[in-house]
Amino acid sequence: MTAATLTAAPLAPARRPGLAAGLRHTLTLAWRSLVQIKHNPMELLDLSIQPVMFVLLFTYVFGTAISGSPGDYLQFALPGIIVQNALFATMTTGFGLNNDLTKGVFDRLRALPIARWSPLAGRILADTVKQAWSVSLLVGVGAILGFRLGNGVVGLLGAFVLLLAFSLAASWISVLVGVLVSEPEKVQIFGFMVIFPLTFTSNVFVPTDRMPGWLQNWVEVNPVTILADALRGLLVGGPVAGPVVQSLIWAVVLAAVFAPLAVRALRRRV
Amino acid sequence: MTYAIQAEGLVRRFGATTALAGVDLAVPTGTVFGLLGPNGAGKTTAVRVLATLLAADEGHATVGGYDVRRDAHRVRQLIGLTGQYASVDETLTGTENLLLIGRLLGMRRADARVRARQLLADFQLSDAADRAAKTYSGGMRRRLDLAASLVGRPQVLFLDEPTTGLDPRSRNELWDIVRGLVADGVTVLLTTQYLEEADLLASEIAVVDHGQVIAQGTPEELKAKTGGQILTVRPADAGDLPTVVSIAAEVAGATPEVAQTTVTVPVNDPGVLPAVVRRLDQAEITVAELALRGSSLDEVFLSLTGHRAEQDGRSDVELEWMPA
Numbered sequence: 029m030t031a032a033t034l035t036a037a038p039l040a041p042a043r044r045p046g047l048a049a050g051l052r053h054t055l056t057l058a059w060r061s062l063v064q065i066k067h068n069p070m071e072l073l074d075l076s077i078q079p080v081m082f083v084l085l086f087t088y089v090f091g092t093a094i095s096g097s098p099g100d101y102l103q104f105a106l107p108g109i110i111v112q113n114a115l116f117a118t119m120t121t122g123f124g125l126n127n128d129l130t131k132g133v134f135d136r137l138r139a140l141p142i143a144r145w146s147p148l149a150g151r152i153l154a155d156t157v158k159q160a161w162s163v164s165l166l167v168g169v170g171a172i173l174g175f176r177l178g179n180g181v182v183g184l185l186g187a188f189v190l191l192l193a194f195s196l197a198a199s200w201i202s203v204l205v206g207v208l209v210s211e212p213e214k215v216q217i218f219g220f221m222v223i224f225p226l227t228f229t230s231n232v233f234v235p236t237d238r239m240p241g242w243l244q245n246w247v248e249v250n251p252v253t254i255l256a257d258a259l260r261g262l263l264v265g266g267p268v269a270g271p272v273v274q275s276l277i278w279a280v281v282l283a284a285v286f287a288p289l290a291v292r293a294l295r296r297r298v
Numbered sequence: 299m300t301y302a303i304q305a306e307g308l309v310r311r312f313g314a315t316t317a318l319a320g321v322d323l324a325v326p327t328g329t330v331f332g333l334l335g336p337n338g339a340g341k342t343t344a345v346r347v348l349a350t351l352l353a354a355d356e357g358h359a360t361v362g363g364y365d366v367r368r369d370a371h372r373v374r375q376l377i378g379l380t381g382q383y384a385s386v387d388e389t390l391t392g393t394e395n396l397l398l399i400g401r402l403l404g405m406r407r408a409d410a411r412v413r414a415r416q417l418l419a420d421f422q423l424s425d426a427a428d429r430a431a432k433t434y435s436g437g438m439r440r441r442l443d444l445a446a447s448l449v450g451r452p453q454v455l456f457l458d459e460p461t462t463g464l465d466p467r468s469r470n471e472l473w474d475i476v477r478g479l480v481a482d483g484v485t486v487l488l489t490t491q492y493l494e495e496a497d498l499l500a501s502e503i504a505v506v507d508h509g510q511v512i513a514q515g516t517p518e519e520l521k522a523k524t525g526g527q528i529l530t531v532r533p534a535d536a537g538d539l540p541t542v543v544s545i546a547a548e549v550a551g552a553t554p555e556v557a558q559t560t561v562t563v564p565v566n567d568p569g570v571l572p573a574v575v576r577r578l579d580q581a582e583i584t585v586a587e588l589a590l591r592g593s594s595l596d597e598v599f600l601s602l603t604g605h606r607a608e609q610d611g612r613s614d615v616e617l618e619w620m621p622a
Contacts (some may be wrong), residue, residue, distance in 0.1 A: 131385050
């Protein structure tokens with residue numbers, strides 16, 4: 029121990045951190061979540077290979093049977109696959125948060141003089157960056173396989189923004205689950221048990237009219253169907269305003285219900 | 299005397315369990331204060347309240363003169379926290395973990411880098427600086443944890459069971475680091491279930507059980523409380539044990555304890571030694587060991603709580619009354 033290890037003066041200002049400081053903390057903590065990828069390349073594979081594999085498998089295995097040709101099917105299914113991938117990706121927020129809570133990292137952060145909301149905000153920001161990467165990859169692979177944009181760059185950007193907004197809202201569900209369960213693996217189990225049936229009972233992979241009547245009733249109100257329709261409208265063409273507005277309403281409802289629940293659960297747990 | 303930590307009447311309940319049942323503490327600035335107690339005694343809850351992580355249901359506390367509730371943000375600028383519940387990020391390297399804390403504390407990137415390098419060198423982690431923390435050994439992990447809590451040069455350091463599960467060498471290294479910090483003027487609140495650790499490091503100890511401080515003082519004061527001394531007799535022939543027990547009971551006026559073939563009993567009067575020798579001689583008992591010594595903290599603990607302190611994970615620690 030050298031004498032220089034310790035001197036009295038604390039570094040941070042005496043008052044509670046303001047918005048600017050909180051944003052700086054958020055950026056630093058987002059950096060932390062992203063730099064983890066460097067040491068855990070498996071995560072990058074998760075973010076990249078799984079979505080690409082889904083596109084390839086569905087296009088070439090089911091494409092001809094459902095739409096007559098892989099090309100036509102890709103045009104129909106890619107927007108929905110992007111939605112499914114985004115919903116799965118929201119689970120990483122809860123997984124990482126639960127990891128921090130159970131391993132004690134969250135307590136270390138909370139004992140620092142940083143903005144109270146920055147640990148959560150940093151994680152969500154990092155996960156949004158990961159989302160953006162996955163979406164770009166899916167659109168890129170789709171383009172190579174012959175996916176054609178119907179509304180040009182404007183449609184692409186619109187789809188991008190809508191998807192990130194919806195994911196941000198849906199990630200509050202993930203935060204709530206991450207706070208409530210005892211270990212990170214349970215977040216993944218939850219994701220599998222809920223998101224899998226939710227995305228398959230939508231019109232992501234199969235057109236609604238090819239399903240049994242009783243199922244069609246559910247498929248038509250499933251928010252995944254609505255978001256998939258919105259993305260189809262923006263990326264391929266067809267009705268845009270209706271599904272986009274409905275998707276945004278869903279996003280607002282999800283955030284309004286789950287954000288307070290998640291924050292309350294977090295306050296009770298720590 | 300100034301106090302770095304003061305707490306009055308801290309109460310904290312979790313459902314039906316009362317983790318803290320009215321804890322008062324006063325830790326003089328620049329000292330090591332030991333919170334000693336078994337698992338579940340409320341030590342960690344006390345640390346979490348003092349480190350602003352948990353609100354007490356009743357009572358209040360100050361750290362560095364600031365209220366842990368009202369001025370939590372100021373308190374956080376003064377403290378460092380290391381222990382079971384405050385850990386580094388395993389997926390990051392040693393350097394990245396310390397950089398993260400430095401940046402969050404508002405240091406410039408270059409300054410944070412210098413500080414990280416310096417701490418890693420101080421804690422003999424330079425060689426492992428660029429390896430993920432999950433590859434570290436237990437002792438290295440604990441040193442990195444401690445380094446992370448020192449990035450901001452805290453005036454008050456909370457060490458929550460810092461050596462639980464460490465091998466003797468790593469434990470000694472950590473103790474040396476703590477001594478160095480105190481020499482530099484840091485106040486340390488140490489929780490431990492190991493009597494030896496509290497005895498060696500702390501200048502004052504509060505014994506905690508069931509959420510309450512049941513005794514407080516210097517290690518010597520606490521040892522004196524039990525009557526001061528312990529008589530140890532080990533007969534050469536184990537068949538003589540019952541006779542030895544009855545002689546010890548009679549002379550000391552207390553119920554002796556038997557561990558394997560060794561009989562121990564607390565005594566108040568040093569004059570008992572010749573009496574014991576006489577009685578053993580009359581009974582024609584040959585003794586392998588006969589001693590009178592100051593009581594260990596463990597005996598203090600036993601007499602205060604009615605049960606021994608936990609010894610799990612510490613088979614390497616030999617207790618004073620055990621036969622060699």
